[in-house]
Amino acid sequence: MLLPQALLAQELLSGYVLRADTEQPLQGVTITAGTGEQGISNENGYFSLAVSTSPKRIVFSYVGYKTEVLLNPSTEQELRVLLQPGAANLQEVVITGYETNRPLLQTAGAVSYIEREVIERFDESSIVRAVNMVPGVRMEERAPASYRISIRGSSLRSPYGIRNVKLYYNGIPFTEANGTTALNLMDPSNIGSIEVLKGPTASIYGAGTGGTVLLEPRRAAPGEESLEVGAIVGSYGFRRYTATARVGAERSNILVQYAKQEYDGHRQQSAVDREVLLLTSEFKPSDKRTLSANLIYSDLYYELPGGLTQEQYAEDPSQARGGMFGSVAQNASMNQKSIHVGLKQEYSFNASLRNTTSLYGLHRFRNHPFNTDYERNTNQEFGGRTSFAYDTQLGGIGATFTAGGEFQRGFEAARTYDNNGGNVGDLRTDDEVVAKSGFAFAQAEFELPANFIATAALSLNDTKYEITRLHQVNSGNYTYNRNLEAVLSPRISLLKQLTDQVSVHANISSGFSPPTEEEILTSDGQLNEELEAEKGTNYETGIRGFALKGKLNFDVVGYYFRLKETIVSRQDVSSVAIFRNVGNTDQKGVEASLCYTLLDEPTQQLSQLKVWGSYTYSHFRFDEYQQDEDDYSGNKLTGVAPHAATAGLDFNTRFGLYFNLTANYSDEIPMNDENTVYADSYVVAGARLGLKRQLGQHFGLELFTGVDNVTDEKYSLGNDLNAFGGRFFQPAPGRNYYGGVRLKYTL
Template sequence: MVLRKSIFGLAVLAASQISVAQGLGQRTNAIEEVVVSGVAGSGSRTAPSLQEARAELERIPGGIGFVESSDFLDDFAQSLGDTLVFTPGIFADTSAQRENRISLRGSGLNSSYERRGLTVLRDGVPITRASGSTEFQEMDPLSVHYLEVYKGANGLRYGAASLGGAVNIVTATGRTVEPGASLRVEAGSDDTRRSNLSLAAAGEQVDGYLTVTRLNSDGYREHSEVDSEYLFGNIGVQLSDALESRFYFTALRDTFELAGSLSRETALEDREATASPVIIGPFFPGGPVTVLDPGPVADDWDRNLEVVRFANRTVYRFENVQLDAGAWYSYRGLDHAITRFAGIIDHEETEWGVFSELSGTSQLANLPLDWVVGARHNRGDNDAKTFENNSGREGALRTRQDQESRNTVVYSQADLRVRDDLSVVAALQYLRSTRDNDAVLNATAGEVDHRQFNPRLGLLWDAADDVQVFVNASRGFEPPSMTDLTSGGALPFTELSAQRAWTLEVGTRGQRGPLSWDVAIYRSWLNNEMLDFGAPGARGFVSFTDNAEDTIHQGLEAGWDVAIARDALERQGLALTWRNALTVNDFYFDDDDTYSHNKLAGVPDVLYVSELRLSHARWYAGVSVRRVPSGPYVDFANTERTPGYTLLGLNLGWQVSESISLFASAENLEDEHYIANITTVADQSQENSNIYTPGQGRAFFAGISLSY
């Protein structure tokens, strides 16, 4: 399918899907009336209920997504990417056990580690660091109540103006879930074991929630063992009918081994293999041979992360105005053993931040007006060191850098209902980011300061009770992360420009009879897009980031649900749902001096995910498919791309009693060999780098949940 010449082709394709799509990205039905406060599931001022969150998202004239925990807990979801499988526009793959590369609308096409391009928050507080990078494994799917996805500049109130936008992970509280205790135990392939204990309680003024998860797995490759412990809790205090304050605590210890990247042939034929040692020479017959990198096992490649985070959010409602304010503090320790060239990366980082937001309702020229004004600021200080990697042991200190990152965001938004069925939404964001790298030992000092105003204008038309049409235009802005500027300490500080973009988006969402849909098409004109290149060699000795000139990202995001034979099956106590998500990507250079109009490497052109599920009050059975017709290009010269693949899955569940449930899932039933992740390079025909990560083979998981 050729969509390069203009967005017109995308519009035609989107129009053909409107009658069979889905609302808000996930199993959307009409918004139900919000129940009164105090009842389990009703939410509170600091913790909106599912219904309240959906209603808020419906007022956004742009691409959004909404994911309930029930949509992914049937499968063995280990990471953030696993929870977003049915969100159109997102491509998530696996680079290591528990580690995803997540790209939304082509954001962070292949940031090699410490991902960028997507702002991730927990209950409105950033998990994405002040330095601009995100460790997606800082999130435990079993602690999630629901997720809100704000594509592109639709997430500007969260400080997101990047191409990818923002994902806000909303956790359970004592007022949004049933009180009591639940125990979940799972086991499966590769000696995988996971256990979770959750407690919830709510009184008249105080409520609390606590969840603890332990995960162990040998991994599907050699040298890919995982050992993870996660603790999260929150306590809410309702000081009056108008005032509530909630305190959050997170503690994480996540360790996993790295098997490294392989050659294309090995990745497809021997997916359990680890990366081969890097050998230099001989340069003449009988000449010397140098083992530059003994490989992941000998050097114990791994990534060990510890995080402690405290946060508070306080909401006060008076008259027609609400004040939402809070603060957070976190500590992050990283011990990351990698190649001899990169060494052992050792980071100790502290971060703090504050935010404040006023929102309310009023009138403008006798027309209803909803408005928001807010600001947030955060700062991170990182003691960044690298050591020699001596067969997995920490050797001499090689480099040391004191890194300081700061971000300031000020934003405002007005939603003016000019007619009963038509709203104009205008927003403006000011974002300033600074990155200061102070060289202490064998490093290069440098500083960048990027700032920009980002406007957004949209129209939202309520075409019918359950049908919306929207259009918006926005300006995007993404400063480079500290990792982009320093390559994790492996390379000297390199000044990069901020990535900028203008985006036009049109779409529709809604529900008609047995059909619900969410369809959007967009086109982004980018300047200085940040692209990642792996240096030649096994696994790439190091990846570095560079700015492109002009690039284009355009695409189609279509999701649809169909309730098959709804009336007939309801009489039998059954429901048959066909769920679909289609993503079409067309990303390319715009008359580049080196790459002309080549496609951008990193993500496939088409991704289709589908599930057919039969449900009963006591049981369910579903079969799913993930189809990538042709894999992505691995290089910007477009000399090689990975093969396409089709993965089949199965999940089953049985509600044994009110307090006991059983569930099971199977992944890659046909045991297909495929490539899950790549490191992008300039020209693979010249470099012949080992840049391929194999996907998981056939796997089975099962579990039991006990609640009281």
């Protein structure tokens, strides 16, 4: 930030942004030039944007309206831009992943975008059903509020929690230094949108072979001053309350939100009680600087019903794990409080050079009686990320060079005790764990002739663990250090825009995923010193765009991923997860999504009608997998359905009435590496009917009701893979209903 600033000759883009159906001015529209500059329209819809050179594109985006992209805009006359009301078109969304800030049509990679309206298709108890609409991604709920995300089969090593997938919130690291992510500390209402980058993304986001998920916070729109309250009630004692205050201006916005969620549970020992307070703000003190801050305080309690055998699952899926170490008898549950604070600055030194820097801090206390032990942990962590981007011209070729790095350091005081009927017993182990992870990255992007865009990126990743055992029963104390050697991870991609509506892309990327702390230091206190990092290479090609006069959106990707030193997990007799490297896996797949808009006429009574669907094909196999005397080479990859699909129908009326229908299909899933037990295939459907109305000048009202699992299908959504004693199944809720109301007052 101390670099000298340069003054360059500039050109001016200006004009008006209007609502397409009424031609009324729109205030607060974000205007982004392809050269990186940004501006906002005023109360008259007017904008002016100084640019160093004439950009090849300019993007107009506004919440609740379809994003508009103008190619080769003129700087010699005022522009007149009309934005269509309605949900954003997925192909027009500006993608922040890979640090390119380009429309999805110009982004080389398997990327899916989940907007706020998709999260609100359901009861907002979690984002599980919204994420499962994305091809190639499966999100599971082993118990209410116990999440697991699998991108292209990456849940193989995740008996619980989120691993091998990196998450960011507002560009700030949310995955911790030890490689795990506590997504359940966040409420679904805290999320404005989600970008899912599938496959190895180590060139920009560090270690990881699964993928990266970018969460954007909700914001107050410019000029908005409002208060909003909401309540939802449903089956199984589901209760949810939210209160939100928003204040937005041309150069600042603040959002404060409180959410409380309670759930009695659809099984024994499956209740939830969560409170989350979110503060998110953004300030623009000058045209060069934008500052943002986020604070998330979470108080979470949820119970763990445990896995069932196939016989128990068939007999009574509502029961919890029983026996001497049963979930009810041992009060198996999680109680954790945390606070996560993040700061970010975006600064433009001049029209060509810009920087984004973020810092964060985390403190968490966890009290966790489990079936076979009792864990009490305290975590403290800090970290940051910075990146510089430089736009230039090389012989008439537009180029953007990006470089930066990320560092995280976490400290955990971890103690395990005997679990005496849900109470703390004798001390077993007392550990202090320091986790350090970091990487440096560089990327070059070139806008080549004939509408080609080429990208080359590289990162160097490093992870270290320092474990100090202060106490262990019947064993001496020790110190163990593990330095997983630095690994270079490259990525090369090429995109060709065939027309202004269709593009093709291909990329080759390499990934590196070190073991997490919980995989090296298991919950029974044993060290796994032999565990090595996974390494893999991904080959991918795809096509996306529009057809049929823009009514049909399509996105199809095919890939081949070769993973070496694959980590898998198994449970021992005490239900402790044991991890090992098992050789290689071959993963071939196809991901496709389609959306067809039958009607999009904001001025008509039936204003919008569309159908959509997604499909995932996964041909995943173990390769060279030998366990003792058993050879599992050629077996299907555990936890992955060969076929999965989602379909839906949406309609909206001018009056404010809306209806959403969603159906999910999953093929049968192998539950163990031996492929001797499978979870049955299933189809689950749900629907939501609602009414949104503006009551006078200040009040807005939404009433809605919905049903999930309308056919009362019996299925397992959070399978325990390779579970000891055949306890594979974590039953999902049967048919359940909900209804709610939102009231918004605009000052």
